[in-house]
Amino acid sequence: MDTLIINGKSAKNLLVAAGCVPQGSKDLKELEGVSVVGVQQIDRVVEVVEEAFKGHEVRVRNIIANGVKKIWISSEDTRAYGRNIGANLLIILKAIVVELPSDRSMMF
Numbered sequence: 001m002d003t004l005i006i007n008g009k010s011a012k013n014l015l016v017a018a019g020c021v022p023q024g025s026k027d028l029k030e031l032e033g034v035s036v037v038g039v040q041q042i043d044r045v046v047e048v049v050e051e052a053f054k055g056h057e058v059r060v061r062n063i064i065a066n067g068v069k070k071i072w073i074s075s076e077d078t079r080a081y082g083r084n085i086g087a088n089l090l091i092i093l094k095a096i097v098v099e100l101p102s103d104r105s106m107m108f
Helices: 002-010 020-024 039-053 089-099
Strands: 016-018 035-037
Touching: 016 020, 016 039, 020 035, 035 039
Parallel strands: 016 035
Antiparallel strands: none
């Protein structure tokens, strides 16, 4: 993914990254200036591309506003979470908890 993004930027192409990898790596340096569409918002890709053509960078990041009621983290090895972005599981968990609604309407 990094190579494709770097090559696209150097060719001065309009870039929209979609899927779970860019969604989970949104703070990656290579994604600066790139619009990102997460897996739950994939149906909005046309809207994001249109905004990108207008020169706007779009980050479809507020899952709570989109109706998500449950976050479930699982893996065979959760110790690896965040290594690709210079973080760890504790940092990621704290960042998620800060965003949760205070009325406890979301399950984590």
